[in-house]
Amino acid sequence: MTQTASVTPTVGILYPGYSAEDDYPRAEQRLGDGSRLPLVHTLMREDAHRVDALLDVGSEDILADGAKAVAASDGPLDSIIWACTSGSFVFGWDGATAQVKALQEVARVPASSTSFAFVDACRRLxxxxxxxxxxxxxxxxxxxxxxxxxxxxxxxxxxxxxxxxxxxxxxxxxxxxxxxxxxxxxxxxxxxxxxxxxxxxxxxxxxxxxxxxxxxxxxxxTANQVSVWQGLRLAGADRARTGLGALFAAGPEAG
The missing domain is CATH 3.40.50.12500 (Rossmann fold)
Structure with missing residues (x-):
């Protein structure tokens, strides 16, 4: 599911806790075309790369709350990304698929996660x-x-x-x-x-x-790179861009 092409898309970013969230405003600046990446910090009860903690971080209720918050704070979205690799792949392929489906139902726009963004980026290249x-x-x-x-x-x-x-x-x-x-x-x-x-x-x-x-x-x-790329792709703003690595430079006709 992708949107009709948007000149200046708004991609909602759900980001757990606090660590490298400043990569997203940096990406906005590098895009330089008016694309927007509003970010909401989702609940992280425990900051730990441990399976049980990650299953909690990526739970359906936490993502639903994040989706509602980013939409409420920044108006209509063109797509939404669960920007957490470990908090998606830890559920396994089927669980991560269900996670994205639930997020899409709440946000009512195309949705994905960083784990699937890696897969789609590899396929693109x-x-x-x-x-x-x-x-x-x-x-x-x-x-x-x-x-x-x-x-x-x-x-x-x-x-x-x-x-x-x-x-x-x-x-x-x-x-x-x-x-x-x-x-x-x-x-x-x-x-x-x-x-x-x-x-x-x-x-x-x-x-x-x-x-x-x-x-x-x-x-x-990298995780933040593919998350931004996936969000733009799902929002219908898939085109070649410079300054963001080979993935962005390749454009939609690669692979």
Whole structure:
């Protein structure tokens, strides 16, 4: 489900807690075309990359409250995104699908989540073999690998940093992010990967997307990047854009 093309779309962003939410106003600035990304912080009872906590973060009632809040605070939306990778893939493919369906019913506009945005971004670029650099503990990161597998995306290697809280992830500097991506790409097991995936919306990446691609010599897809891209795509504003990495630069005819 996508909307009729909108010149200046409004994409509602549901974001859990506080960590890298400032990536979204930065993305607005880089888009520079009037597209708007109003953001509502959804309830996070416990900041923990732990399965039980993530299931709570992505629960239907919390997302419904967030959808109502972002619509009420910023008027009509063209699409809405649950901007949390772990809080979507932790439900599994079927659970994440039901999560998006419920969100769409409440918001009454096209909806998606960051996990599905990664899948759609890979499909857009014709990518089916990747390496993953995750900030999460291993057990959570492995669920992302399983989710990608359901979409036919093969993960050649998984590197996890084992960080428990989103708040800590949000403190990682641009240089650390660049080094992390380079380390993932430099793993001999990642030699055949067509892209590097970095699946955490708590990670600041919007200001370094082009640098990430240049550093590793292949597309680097990040959580906040694919979330914005998916929202614009669903809102009918899918076109080539510069300054936001290979995914945005490719335009709608890639893949």
């Amino acid at each position: 014709g990518i089916d073999t990747v390496a993953v650099g995750a900030t999460y503990p291993d057990d959570v990161a492995e669920r992302f690998v399983e989710f990608l597998g359901k979409a036919g995306i093969r993960v050649l290697t998984l590197t996890s940093r084992g960080i428990i809280t989103a708040a800590e992830v949000g403190t990682l500097t641009d240089d650390v992010v660049l080094e992390f991506a380079a380390a993932v790409a430099g793993d001999p097991a990642a030699a055949g990967a067509q892209a590097i995936l970095m699946p955490d919306t708590a990670l600041h990446t919007i200001d370094v997307l082009d640098r990430l691609d240049e550093r590793v010599g292949k597309p680097v897809l």
